[in-house]
Amino acid sequence: MEIFKGQSLLKFSKRFPDDLSCKSYLADLKWENGFKCKKCGHTKYSLRKDLTRTCTFCHRDESPTASTAFHKVKFGIRKAFFITFEMVNSTKSLSASQVAKRYEISRKSAWMFMHKIRKVMESSGNNPMDGLVQVDEFTVGGKEPSKQGRSYDGKKKKIVGAVELTSEKKIKRVYAIRIDNFSSKSLKVLFDRHISESAKVETDKWRGYRPLTKKWNITQELSNGGRNMPQIHIVIHQIKSWIRTIYSWVHPEHINKYLDEFSFRINRSLFKDTIFNKIMERVVEAKHTSYKEIIVHK
Numbered sequence: 155m156e157i158f159k160g161q162s163l164l165k166f167s168k169r170f171p172d173d174l175s176c177k178s179y180l181a182d183l184k185w186e187n188g189f190k191c192k193k194c195g196h197t198k199y200s201l202r203k204d205l206t207r208t209c210t211f212c213h214r215d216e217s218p219t220a221s222t223a224f225h226k227v228k229f230g231i232r233k234a235f236f237i238t239f240e241m242v243n244s245t246k247s248l249s250a251s252q253v254a255k256r257y258e259i260s261r262k263s264a265w266m267f268m269h270k271i272r273k274v275m276e277s278s279g280n281n282p283m284d285g286l287v288q289v290d291e292f293t294v295g296g297k298e299p300s301k302q303g304r305s306y307d308g309k310k311k312k313i314v315g316a317v318e319l320t321s322e323k324k325i326k327r328v329y330a331i332r333i334d335n336f337s338s339k340s341l342k343v344l345f346d347r348h349i350s351e352s353a354k355v356e357t358d359k360w361r362g363y364r365p366l367t368k369k370w371n372i373t374q375e376l377s378n379g380g381r382n383m384p385q386i387h388i389v390i391h392q393i394k395s396w397i398r399t400i401y402s403w404v405h406p407e408h409i410n411k412y413l414d415e416f417s418f419r420i421n422r423s424l425f426k427d428t429i430f431n432k433i434m435e436r437v438v439e440a441k442h443t444s445y446k447e448i449i450v451h452k
């Protein structure tokens with residue numbers, strides 16, 4: 155299969171003119187290493203028009219979308235492809251209302267589907283940051299209830315972020331998570347999930363990092379108004395301004411999902427050409443996420 159490359163919406167719509175072309179792409183990725191029946195393990199199948207494979211031994215059917223993140227997408231696979239394409243290629247997030255209008259689907263369906271994709275974007279944590287890493291903590295939000303009637307508690311949300319730098323001190327990767335407070339225990343969640351013990355970590359003088367020096371190689375320096383760690387401060391600035399633009403429609407409870415989306419795009423900005431295929435590889439590996447899981451997962 156030739157993977158889809160590039161960011162052109164015109165090329166994308168030419169490559170995926172109908173549901174069948176989308177299913178074919180998904181099927182190629184899903185059965186890259188050949189078909190194997192999930193029930194009996196048999197590898198021979200007969201192919202139906204809609205690209206469903208039927209096991210020739212036990213007659214079990216499996217559609218290209220079964221057990222992927224696109225399983226049972228209400229509005230059809232082609233719209234799912236397009237929304238995903240737009241999400242990975244836009245610099246700023248799209249709102250569920252925008253997507254609902256553009257694709258003629260309900261706001262709730264758009265919201266649900268986009269959270270599914272954000273879940274797919276979530277890092278596995280299998281490839282922790284190494285080398286030079288800067289960590290800093292900051293707050294976002296703190297808006298009072300707006301006139302539109304969405305009520306927030308008015309409290310600032312606390313976030314800890316980390317950047318991994320190249321040897322030229324350029325930003326390579328970014329991770330950020332919302333935490334309840336700036337205690338060592340909370341900060342450690344980011345370290346555990348995303349920072350290798352062999353990394354050379356820089357932080358400001360905040361005492362919350364001190365206990366973590368037992369396990370990680372941390373140098374604490376005065377922040378000097380952000381001048382000592384310019385790279386992480388650039389990222390913090392980006393996160394803050396991005397959250398400000400989406401804050402009217404992001405519920406603080408879901409902030410981590412949006413941070414996952416932010417990281418996914420930044421961390422692949424050097425590989426923009428293949429970003430769509432990358433997310434599709436994850437879509438076929440992902441389990442179907444239920445509405446309940448999306449609501450509960452933080």
Ligand SMILES: [Zn+2]
Nearest residue numbers: 191194209212
């Ligand atoms: Zn079978």
